Amino acid sequence: VTMALGSLALPIFSIITFHLFVRFYFVGRMFTPFDYLERRFSPSIRALAAGFFWLSRAIYLGLVLYASAKVFIGAANWPTWLTILLVGGVGTAYIMLGGFKAVIWSEFVQFLVMAGGIALILIYALADVPGGAVGVITYAWEHGRGMPELADPSFYSLSPMMRLTLWGLLIAILNEQLFFNSSDQIALQRLLSTSTYQQAKRSLYTSMLLLTPMLLLLWFMGLAIFSYYGQQPAELRPTQGDLALFQFIAARLPAPVPGLIISAMLAAIMSTLNSGINSLATVATKDFYLRFFRPDASESRQVVFSRVMTVVCGGLAILIGLALNQTSQRTGATVMETAMAWLTLSVALPPVFLLGMFSRRATAREALVQLVIGWSVTAAMLIWYLLSQNHPGGGLSFVAVGVPGPVLALLAGWLMSRMRPRMPDAQLRELTYWTLTRTAPEAVAEVPAGRQSAPAAQP
Helix, strand or coil, X not given: CHHHHHHCCXXXXXXXHHHHHHHHHHHCCCCCCHHHHHHHCCHHHHHHHHHHHHHHHHHHHHHHHHHHHHHHHHHHCCCHHHHHHHHHHHHHHHHHHHHHHHHHXXXXXXXXXXXXXXXXXXXXXXXXXXXXXXXXXXXXXXXCCCCHHHHCHHHHCCCCCCCCCHHHHHHHHHHHHHHHHHCCHHHXXXXXXXXXXXXXXXXXXXXXXXXXXXXXXXXXHHHHHHHHHHCCCHHHCCCCHHHHHHHHHHHHCCCCHHHHHHHHHHHHHHHHHHHHHHHHHHHHHHHHHHHHHCCCCCHXXXXXXXXXXXXXXXXXXXXXXXXXXXXXXXXXXXXXXHHXXXXXXXXXXXXXXXXXXXCCCCCHHHXXXXXXXXXXXXXXXXXXXXXXXXXXXXXXXXXXXCCHHHHHHHHHHHHHHCCCCCCCHHHHCCCCCCCCCCCHHHHHHHCCHHHCCCHHHCC
């Protein structure tokens, strides 16, 4: 419930961070955000940042596979390893054959099926809870699901040992959106596939407008499942909260509804996996293969290489998913906690983009220091989190893992840059907010961004 409260801030942070970063990529007509780092700093900074992104998003794809295993544990009691291997293998083959076009169409179909699935779950859940929707709210509020944290002073604590606090939650969501709109090729590839910056902005606003009611609907669905099982005998309740929804689908909905809903969930998983693998293959092709190995590679050779990288990325995601499953079993963390803790490895990247775009003094040296500090501090915090989870006095909060790294990186980069002279504006043309001379729509009019699809996106 508290996470649902924090998610209401997501649209605000998403719009703010979009305006901070995305215009630069349209003005510069860039394939990946790391192209900006090369123009602003150096090729080595581009390569290092792209490498950090590649690793962090490979972990993300492993988390997607790990989360998918929870669906089939609750619905079909499948072994975790089997789900990870099956979904990962099929998803890898799917994106290799279909490209980014397959991702777009699968997401469209997924939306239709998921919307119908949510409606059916709510209909059956509300029918099984005395009092319907009113009964759900009443029972949930009476049993600690009415956001009691808001009245608890500890919820506003600054202690990193508190499992969940308002400030930690907001910072975690802000970090997430900073990453998405500055350096996440997965998210940016969708925005850059639009024909103009204005269209990208309209697309973002539309998605954010739809996001809030969708989050509220999903929150209510969670309360309905909680209320249903809360009024059932103990032997019928799920052993883990992560499994409640899927167990309800398998046990309470009539055939063939469970199969349809599980198919919709699988479609969502496959869509996320496919777009992630496609984006990693794009970064590998554009930021490494073309930049350092075969700068003269033809379009057809780039397509071949990107398909090879698709297989490599898929295999790596499967291995990471299996490893994360073992880690979460040892710590006893939920899917949400595991995901948020491991995804903090991506917070080392936004400070470099912020420094480059807002400072006319920063050089590659400051960018390198930022990357090293951000990554090493966050990695150390993650290790602390994993080691402290079984401590009898309580461990480090999963939302605190990603706080010190970017703060220290920003501070170090800014202080170091203040000791350098300001660079000539001509050298920083279109690379900082102080030296932007063109608007994004004018730049896109010259070379439409929608025509710049990467080789990995070609069927």
